[in-house]
Amino acid sequence: MDIINLIFNTAVQTLLSIGKIALILIPVLMVIELAKFYKIIERFTGKMKGLLSFLTLPEEAAFPLLAGIFFGIVLGSALIIDYAREGILRRRDLLLIGIFLSISHSVVEDTFIFAVFGANPAVLIVTRTILAIIITRTAAWLFDQFLKYKAAATTDKDETVETVRK
Amino acid sequence: MPAFTEPLIKGFRKSISLLWLLVKIIVPVSCVVALLDFYGIVDRIAIIFTPAMSLFGLPGEAAISLLLGFLVNIYAAMGAITAITLTPQQITILAVIIGICHELPVETIICRYTGLSIPVSIALRLTTAIAAGIMLNLIYTLVLGG
Numbered sequence: 506m507d508i509i510n511l512i513f514n515t516a517v518q519t520l521l522s523i524g525k526i527a528l529i530l531i532p533v534l535m536v537i538e539l540a541k542f543y544k545i546i547e548r549f550t551g552k553m554k555g556l557l558s559f560l561t562l563p564e565e566a567a568f569p570l571l572a573g574i575f576f577g578i579v580l581g582s583a584l585i586i587d588y589a590r591e592g593i594l595r596r597r598d599l600l601l602i603g604i605f606l607s608i609s610h611s612v613v614e615d616t617f618i619f620a621v622f623g624a625n626p627a628v629l630i631v632t633r634t635i636l637a638i639i640i641t642r643t644a645a646w647l648f649d650q651f652l653k654y655k656a657a658a659t660t661d662k663d664e665t666v667e668t669v670r671k
Numbered sequence: 672m673p674a675f676t677e678p679l680i681k682g683f684r685k686s687i688s689l690l691w692l693l694v695k696i697i698v699p700v701s702c703v704v705a706l707l708d709f710y711g712i713v714d715r716i717a718i719i720f721t722p723a724m725s726l727f728g729l730p731g732e733a734a735i736s737l738l739l740g741f742l743v744n745i746y747a748a749m750g751a752i753t754a755i756t757l758t759p760q761q762i763t764i765l766a767v768i769i770g771i772c773h774e775l776p777v778e779t780i781i782c783r784y785t786g787l788s789i790p791v792s793i794a795l796r797l798t799t800a801i802a803a804g805i806m807l808n809l810i811y812t813l814v815l816g817g
Contacts, residue, residue, distance in 0.1 A: 508709065515705040517797055519698045527690050534689070535682030542678035557682055578778055578790055586784045596786055601705055603785025607778070607792055613743060615770055622749055622757050624766035632767050640799060 529630050533617055537576065546571045560638070561645045562601060565593050570602055577611035598649055604644050609637035679770075693746050700743075700750030704735060708754060727764050728808035733757065740769035741797075742776065764807050772800035 511644060540546065548566035569588060573581020585602055588594045594602075612630055620626040707713050717731030724731050732755045740748030748769050752762065779792040788796075 508706070511705055511709055516698050516756070518695070519701045519750065522691065522753060523693050524696060526693065527686070530690060531683060531686040534686040535679050538678035538685070539675060542675065543735055551812050568732075570773050582781045582784050589784075593764055600786040603782050603787040603792075604795065606785070607782050607787065607796055616720065618745060618749065619766035619770065622752055623757075623762045625759065627765050628807070629723030629766055629802040633770055636771065636799055636803055640771075640795070 512546055522621070526618060529617050529621060530614075532615060537613065541576070546575065556638070560601065560605070560641050561649075562598055563594065566598055569594075570605060573602070573606040573610050575611070575613055576658075578606050578616065581606045581610060597652070600648070601641055601645055605637045605641040607635040608640060681773040694740055696744070696746045697750035697753075700739065700747045701753050704751050707735075713754075718780060726808065727768065727804040728812065729761055730755070730757070736765060737768060740773045744774040744777075745769060748773070760811050764804055764811070767778070767807055768800045768804040771803055772796040 546568065549571055550564075552565040553571065554564065557564060557570075560566075562570070565588070569581055569584040572584050582603075585594075585599055589596075589599055612633065616626045616629050619629060678811055705750065706786060707716075713735065716735060719731070720734035721731035724733055727733075736748045736751035739751050748765075752765070757765065766780070775793055775796070779787075779789045779796075782792045
């Protein structure tokens with residue numbers, strides 16, 4: 506009987522905390538859908554220039570990046586795949602967006618859910634955003650160094666091929 | 672009917688289906704964790720992970736929540752949190768770690784489309800999450816005095 510009681514009590518407790526989540530989640534998702542409907546994100550893309558130039562990303566990266574940050578990695582990635590197909594972004598830029606989003610995505614929904622359970626939402630958002638920026642910038646630097654090295658290596662090879670021919 | 676009712680209805684429907692998903696995940700997970708706790712299995716897992724968890728200033732029991740977060744999703748991790756008692760600071764640290772590194776089996780596959788390979792993605796998120804956890808714990812204990 507103890508076990509049945511235990512399971513019953515846990516289930517009730519958990520349902521109550523999901524009820525608390527519902528009070529926040531329903532309005533938040535309604536606002537997110539409204540934001541999508543009125544294309545709020547498009548209005549912010551112009552204001553991202555500072556961050557984008559720091560991350561060495563082109564302006565076209567603003568929309569998939571913002572969509573991923575606010576609406577989640579699935580939507581962000583879907584847009585990225587779309588951009589990749591249309592050849593709007595380079596492979597390097599796609600990879601960097603992927604790195605940024607894998608650390609910081611769907612910050613609204615995730616943060617709300619954690620906050621319901623007692624986490625500090627400001628600490629959550631600030632830590633994830635700062636880490637995503639630092640790591641993406643570092644990856645950009647590493648990647649560009651690698652590309653330079655590769656470019657240098659291939660030109661070296663071409664030269665040796667030519668000297669062999671001579 | 673004004674144009675903005677459509678997204679409102681869509682948002683409402685989405686939240687209901689997400690809440691149903693939460694019920695399906697969190698309720699069974701928290702019941703299973705409560706059972707594991709009842710049979711003393713949580714304590715055994717906790718003893719194994721106590722040294723590792725102390726890096727983050729978390730009790731050993733929190734390892735269950737972390738593992739569920741890494742492998743299943745945020746909601747399963749929250750289900751495990753309801754079964755243990757944590758301070759707001761500890762919940763924040765746990766939330767940052769899981770926030771950075773969660774649902775790896777699903778999300779790393781999605782991320783692959785951006786050109787980020789699965790092993791790189793896992794390594795990146797795990798190390799970032801662990802570093803963030805250690806850093807936050809240090810900030811909380813050193814700067815804010817615990």
